[in-house]
Each structure stands twice: as structure tokens, then as C-alpha cells.
Amino acid sequence: MEFLPFGESLKNIRKRAGMSQKELAAGICSQAQISKIxxxxEIPSAIILNEISKKLGVDMNYFFDIQQSHKIEYINSVKNEVIHLEKLKKYNELYExxxxxxxxxxxxxxxxxxxxxxxxxxxxxxVEKDSLKAMELLKQGPHLNLNEKGHRYSEVDIQIMTSLAVLQKELGINEESESNFHKALDLLKQLPKVSDQNIELKILFGLAQLYTExxxxQDSLLLSQKGIRLCDEIETLYLLGHFQYQVGENLAKLGRHNEAKQAFNRSCLIFQLQDNQQYxxxxxxxxxxxxxTNN
Structure with a gap:
């Protein structure tokens, strides 16, 4: 069943009933409020929705179903668009x-x-190049709703914590960055189910980079190898090329040049498969x- 947005559905039902916004609003709310709905x-309260339903002769549950369906559809479409713009690194458009x-x-x-x-x-x-402001905003995220009964950290909390750790790493706040990476990893293990398996890869890669920097x-090498095993386990190329590069960099710094060269070659091959010539x-x-060398 295809649902129209809630407001449009209400407007259609009102017009079929031969009512103006003013007539529907009478005794319930203002005409301006009906217009906003x-x-x-504006989302109508349950009390207003009940009064509107009675006046239009429609089962209130019908409106609830429309409202819930539209809400889920809208939220998912927004999140998909945000993720799409971020993936393309269109930060100005994303910010707007x-x-x-x-x-x-x-x-x-x-x-x-x-x-x-x-x-x-x-x-x-x-966009604003204000890393401190961004960091303070990220710190707020995981602490929202902490006082609610039965609150537990969610995947979103862990992703926010990971982004905070990455930003702290970029700013050279290394101790706090490492602490947040480890906390994110520990919290991820406590979740009964993880829907986005890339989260662990992001944490491992960020921590591996921090260790190299x-x-x-040696610690970074072990984490990078763990990341590669996880990529193989969940059958993804996500961050695999980056992990192979990190392995190569660590091996080079440890003086193991032949092994490093092999890792760099594997990294290039993966990026070529992804048609990422820049990397x-x-x-x-x-x-x-x-x-x-001079290859």
C-alpha cells in the first residue's frame, strides 16, 4: 500500500468532505495550525488528531497508520541522502x-x-573549519538521553564516539582519541546485534592510524592485519585497501621492506578494482x- 504524506492525506479527506480549513479548525484549533499540519x-497531537478524525468521520487509526508510515519513509529517505552526500564528500551541500x-x-x-x-x-x-566546535558537538551526542530509564548505547552513539576519536587524532589530542577508540570498540562488543559491520572496521583503522602516527x-600492524581479516570475514572491500596500505607503512617503518612492498602492491590492486586512481x-x-624507490 502506498501512503501519501500525512498532511496531503488530511487535505484530500478534508476536501472530499467539502470542508474549508476554517470549518475543520472550528472548535479544535486555529486555521493556521490546520494549514501547518x-x-x-507540524505534527498534530493525539487530542487534536482525535477531534479532526471525529469531525471528518474517519477512524483515528487510519491517520495514525498514515502518520507512522510517512514518518518511517521520510526518516529513511533523509538518512540515505545524508549518507550519499557524505560519501561523495559534498559537505557544503550536506550542511545546507x-x-x-x-x-x-x-x-x-x-x-x-x-x-x-x-x-x-x-x-x-x-565547511566552517571549526574543529573545536565540531568536537564539542560530537561530545554531546552520546550523552543525550543518558538519564532515561534503561538507556543503553546504540550504534549511532558508537559512530559519534568514533568520529570524535578521529577528530581528536587529527588535532593531536592523542590520549583522548585512543581512549575513545577503545571505548567505542568495547561498547560495540556489548551490543546484542550490530547492523552496520563497517563500524568495527572504522574503529580499527582509526586506531591503527593513531598507533602509526x-x-x-607493531601495534598498528597487528590492528591492520585484524582489519584485513575482518574484511575477508564479512566479504567487503570497505577500507581493505587502506588497511593494506597501513600494513605496508608499518612494515616499512619496521625495516621489513620486501614485505612492505608486497602490501603496497595489494593496496594498489584493491584501489584499482575500486577505480580509485587518486589513492x-x-x-x-x-x-x-x-x-x-622509484617505481
Whole structure:
């Protein structure tokens, strides 16, 4: 069954009943409020919805079904668009979209609010170049709703924590970054079910990078190899080329140049399979610098 947006459905039913907005609003609410509801700018309360249903002679459950279906469809479409724009690194366009969407009531509480805060912080970092502001916003995310009874950390909380750790790493706040990476990993293991298996890969890669940057090459090597095994286990190329590169960099820093060269070759092959020539070029340039070769 295909559902129209709630406001449009209400408008159609009202018109079929031969009522104006003013007539429908009489004794219930203001005409302006009916107008906002029909434009999906406002979600009616259960009391108002009940009165509207009675006046239009429609079962209130019908409106509830429409409202719930539209809500789920809208939330999913917004999240898909956000993820799509972020993947393309269109941060300016994403920022405009986030600022518009965050006004919607569906994104003003719970996990959906956290999702918006998470991506708004990412945009602030890349668009406004205000890393400290982005970091403070990310710190808010996992702490929303902590006082609610039975609250437990969700995948969104862990993703926010991971983004915070990545940003702290980029800013050189290494101890806090490492702590948040480990906390995110521990919390992920506590979840009864994980729907996005890429989360663990993001954490492992971020932590591996941090270890390399702080000269813990053996620790980074072990984490990178763990990431590669996980990629193989869940049959994904996501971050696999990056993990292979990280293996190569660590081996080079440890003086194991022949093994490093093999890892760099594997990294290039994966990026070529993904048609990512930019990373192929970057790997080769870094290989030349690390191994002192001229391929």
C-alpha cells in the first residue's frame, strides 16, 4: 500500500468532505495550525488528531497508520541522502541539507537527533573549519538521553564516539582519541546485534592510524592485519585497501621492506578494482618516499 504524506492525506479527506480549513479548525484549533499540519510543518497531537478524525468521520487509526508510515519513509529517505552526500564528500551541500532537516520534528529527539548532530559536526569540521566546535558537538551526542530509564548505547552513539576519536587524532589530542577508540570498540562488543559491520572496521583503522602516527608500528600492524581479516570475514572491500596500505607503512617503518612492498602492491590492486586512481597514485608516491624507490 502506498501512503501519501500525512498532511496531503488530511487535505484530500478534508476536501472530499467539502470542508474549508476554517470549518475543520472550528472548535479544535486555529486555521493556521490546520494549514501547518497539511503542509507537514507540524505534527498534530493525539487530542487534536482525535477531534479532526471525529469531525471528518474517519477512524483515528487510519491517520495514525498514515502518520507512522510517512514518518518511517521520510526518516529513511533523509538518512540515505545524508549518507550519499557524505560519501561523495559534498559537505557544503550536506550542511545546507542538515540545517534544513534538523528543524523537522522527526529529527528533534532520540537516535534521529543524534544522527543529525553527528553529521552536523562533520560538516562544521569540513565547511566552517571549526574543529573545536565540531568536537564539542560530537561530545554531546552520546550523552543525550543518558538519564532515561534503561538507556543503553546504540550504534549511532558508537559512530559519534568514533568520529570524535578521529577528530581528536587529527588535532593531536592523542590520549583522548585512543581512549575513545577503545571505548567505542568495547561498547560495540556489548551490543546484542550490530547492523552496520563497517563500524568495527572504522574503529580499527582509526586506531591503527593513531598507533602509526605515535610510532607504535607493531601495534598498528597487528590492528591492520585484524582489519584485513575482518574484511575477508564479512566479504567487503570497505577500507581493505587502506588497511593494506597501513600494513605496508608499518612494515616499512619496521625495516621489513620486501614485505612492505608486497602490501603496497595489494593496496594498489584493491584501489584499482575500486577505480580509485587518486589513492593508487597516493600509495605509489608514499611507497617511493618510505622505501626510497622509484617505481
Amino acid at each position: 497539511e503542509k507537514d510543518d 541539507y542538515i540545517l534544513k532537516v534538523k528543524k523537522n520534528p522527526f529529527f528533534q529527539e532520540g537516535k534521529n537527533l543524534k544522527f543529525i548532530i553527528w553529521h552536523e559536526a562533520i560538516c562544521i569540521h569540513y 605515535t610510532n607504535r608500528f 593508487v597514485k597516493l600509495v605509489k608516491e608514499n611507497e617511493d618516499e618510505l622505501l626510497g
